[in-house]
Amino acid sequence: MKYVITESQKQTMSDRIYKYIDNLLPSNMTVVYAYDSEEVIYAEKMEEIDSISFLNNDYYDTEMMIYLENYWNDTPSGEIRKNDSPMLDIGSRIKGELDNMFGNHWKEPFLRWFYHNYGHELPDGVKIKTIVSY
16 A cells, blocks of 8 residues: 655654654753863864764763764775764664654754754854764
8 A cells, every 4th residue: 555645744743753852852961072082162173173072961971972074084984984974973772762763764853953952052064964873
């Protein structure tokens, strides 16, 4: 049997996934900028920042991390990762829950949620290219 999904149904599904994500993750995580694994103040060395961590509750509980192009070294695998960066790495617990609930349909609503809540924390011009879970 074949089903046709209308645009309004797609939007409703996207909105429900967004709401689920909004209930799953806090919108007030601590944001930590790093340069060569050392924390830096946001305005300091902005062009040299290589990663951004999003920490929940306990300072060491990383929920998400962004790897920027300059995070990766100049090896063949590093070059591939540079091309896929900025790369948003979400925790396996979060990814597993979203995969189980929504298959691969959660990524677009997740990015919408992410930019709504944390887009102002990103350096100018940073747009996520890839979502991963290591």
